[in-house]
Amino acid sequence: MKRLQLQRWSGSVLSAQARTGGRLQQRLYYAIRHQSTASPAAPAGNDQLVKKQPQAPSISSPHSQKSRYRLPSPPVEAARESAKLAALHARLYLPSRLPLETLARSLVHPSADPNPNFNNESLATLGHDLLTYYASEHLICSYPRLPLTVIFAAMYAYVGPKTLAAMAREWGVESVAAPGGEVDPGYLQFQRLAPGTDVNPETITGTERPHDDEPTWRKSVTSRVVYDNEYGDPVKGPVDPSELAERDAQTSQGVTVEEANASFVSAVMGSIYLHAGRPAAKRFFEQHFLSRHLNISDLFNFSQPARDLARLCARENFEAPVARIVSETGRKSRSPVFVVGIYSGQDKLGEGAGASLLEAHFRAAVAALKGWYLYNPLDVRVPSSMEEEGAAPWKPVHVDLGEVIV
Amino acid sequence: MRPSLRLLNLEVPSLQGPRALYVCSGCRQEARPRPIVARQFLRHASNADSLSERVRRKIWGTDNPPGVEDPYGGQGALERKFKNQQAQKQEQAPEPAPVEDLPLVDDSYEPATTWKGLERIGHLDRWNDAPRTEVDTYESFSLKKKIYKKGPLNLAAHQTAVEICMMHALDKPLLSICSVAEHEKPVFKMIWKCKIQPNGTWDKALEYPNQEAEKSLVYIFEQIGGQPAAPVAEEAAAEQTEEDTEALELVDFNEPVSQTPIAPFFGYQDARDPGCLTLPLTDADTKFAFLKRFSQLTGHYFPDPVIHQISTVQQAVAYVQGELKPKPKKLAEHLAENEGLQGMPNVKIFGKRRTTLHKDDEMGRKKIIEAELRARGLL
Secondary structure, X not given: OOOOOHHHHHHHHHHOOOOOOHHHHHHHHHHHHHOOOOOOOOOOOOOHHHHHXXXXXXXXXXXXXXXXXXXXXXXXXXXXXXXXXXXXXXXXXXXXXXXXXXXXXXXXXOOOOOOOOOOOHHHHHHHHHHHHHHHHHHHHHHOOXXXXXXXXHHHHHHHOHHHHHHHHHHOOOOEOOOOOOOOOOOOEEOOEOOOOOOOOOOOOOOEOOOOOOOOOOOOOHHHHHHHOXXXXXXXXXXXXXXXXXXXXXXXXXXXXXHHHHHHHHHHHHHHHHHHHOHHHHHHHHHHHHHOOOOOHHHHOOOOOHHHHHHHHXXXXXXXXXXXXXXXXXXXXXXXXXXXXXXXXXXXXXXXXXXXXXXXXXXXXXXXXHHHHHOOOOOOOOOHHHHHOOOOOOOOOOOOOOOOOOO | OOHHHHHHHHHHHHHHOOOXXXXXXXXXXXXXXXXXXXXXXHHOOOOOOOHHHHHHHHHHOOOOOOOOOOOOOOOOHHHHHHHXXXXXXXXXXXXXXXXXXXXXXXXOOOOOOOOOOOOOOOOOOOHHHOOOOOOOOOOOOOOOOOXXXXXXXXXXXXXXXXXXHHHHHHOOOHHHXXXXXXXXXXXXXXXXXXXXXXXXXXXXXXXXXXXXXXXXXXHXXXXXXXXXXXXXXXXXXHHHHHHHHHHHHHHOOOOOOOOOOOOHHHHOOOOOOHHHHHOEOOOHHHHHHHHHHHHHHHOOOOOHHHHHHOOEHHHHHHHHHHOOOOOOOOHHHHHHHOHHHHOOOOOOOOOOOOOHHHHHHHHOHHHHHHHHHHHOOOO
């Protein structure tokens, strides 16, 4: 595998001169409009002061405190003055090669500053891709038999927006009341949603999925891999550059705290990758994301485990599963306990205890299925470990067929 | 019911029978330290019908119960002592002589019910409208504006030293020099030209630039603080004295100059001779006179502990100059000078207290508040 020239690449992302790649490309057509910081595309409801003051053609003296009110986000040199930012940098134990200015930039959500040179959208895009890549390869390699729904749920639990927002809160990142040039760069800057806005629209339309306007049609789990995002949720398709202005207008209406926090954490990941390199980014991922304990066995949700188990045994050419009572006590009492084991031939697949025979049987089947799905090979290597110096030759990891389709 | 009364009710049966009703020690303690009078009131409200008496009657069933009159031991030791003392006092105190009724009260006196017809006391007219008199004006003893520069301070010290030396030499009251707020320019120039021998004594340290200056200076300083006794002995001096006073008025150095000059010390920048700094301030009168005159000329105030410490002219000048560079008193200044804190990027030191307004500004809330206030016309 060819190694990427990180420094060169980082320059292109940071300067926003030559930007390539999926979501970034969308910006490219539109970025010209935002080259001035005092941009005419400043959100309408952004702040009243900006509206009242005459628009400055250029920022002549960004050092004066008064002119900062005209900026949509704090100037770059303010990052060195902020104690909050330095404290955050030290608290996260970020590498010293990651400058405070980049950390300040990663705290600016596009809803606060639409200029892509000063907001964290590019960093967040990179960081988001890195996070989902590392999380998915970790999940698939360490649990090769997980059902797809469980993988989606685990991905959401590892790097989903709720988790990222919780992490940002744990890191002690506070948000501004309203973005502007005078705010401390140590705060997370974004335009807040107006009160009363519906943050969870019922159905998302405009996805790439064919017939997505038919809510009653069945959506297969496998199709979610293709059409939906990494968490299995429907996502809007790519926007035509001509309609990008409309989307930006929507963004300027404000975003949720959760979304802004998630973009910050992703941007931190991206900036670590750009400034300190891939090993530092991976270490950061392991220390902050994989270290969070996630009990994957809780993510399962079986409706008919006995049937699933029978299909599984049939697929794997095992003998048909048979449930037997291992032990029981107090059958005629008020609280009996049955212990049921499920056997395939001579092998016991699972065991479960319950207050009734049916419950015990159900639990035994669930235990057997979990035992199969939660298979965890030892000494897992993930594909990204091949990028390390002097890595051993790659041996393909075992990835199972997946769940049983009934 | 008052707590003390309630407790009394509880206490009475508990003392006589088994302790059926329990009173906690705290409440009992609270009830105990009653003043003697109050206790007396409670116990012997009237000797005939006191509570204890009634209880005893009820117990015995007769109006004359046997036993001690007061089952609780009667009056305490303190009460008895107090009573004895009072009785002794009454015995010892001589009977006041009968005072004859003096005619203090006039029979024709009639207390006034209204102000009409009463004698009026105080300013008869409206005081505010009256023009300003000499008494009303206030003039500060010392300078209105303190002198901080080193040169003028030395000038003031030199002038004070020369003046005090002159007063010493002429054997006049030292403090009378303070009546001269400011000299005329030629007089000041002569003082400026005078020299003071280092490490000299106050009455001999002065060196005049020439005979003429010495004469005129002595002549001028003779006028200060009243005429000395010896020179006025001559009889023929009567006319001369008048002439002197006229000359005095012409020179006009003896009266405080009300209008402020353009520059203090007539534009002189520094003293010619630093010899005055070595003069000792050990004599209490000299020290007081010097410091009084010096503070009059410079506007600086000397607190008592400082006066006590000062022993030379040099120290007095140094104290006034030390005020020029005061120690940083604010904690913020101390912290700002701390190099360890300066090197920390996550520590920021502000000269002023951070208020909610600053926090609002940092969080971007201030501009919203201001805009809303403007929209409502409140700003």
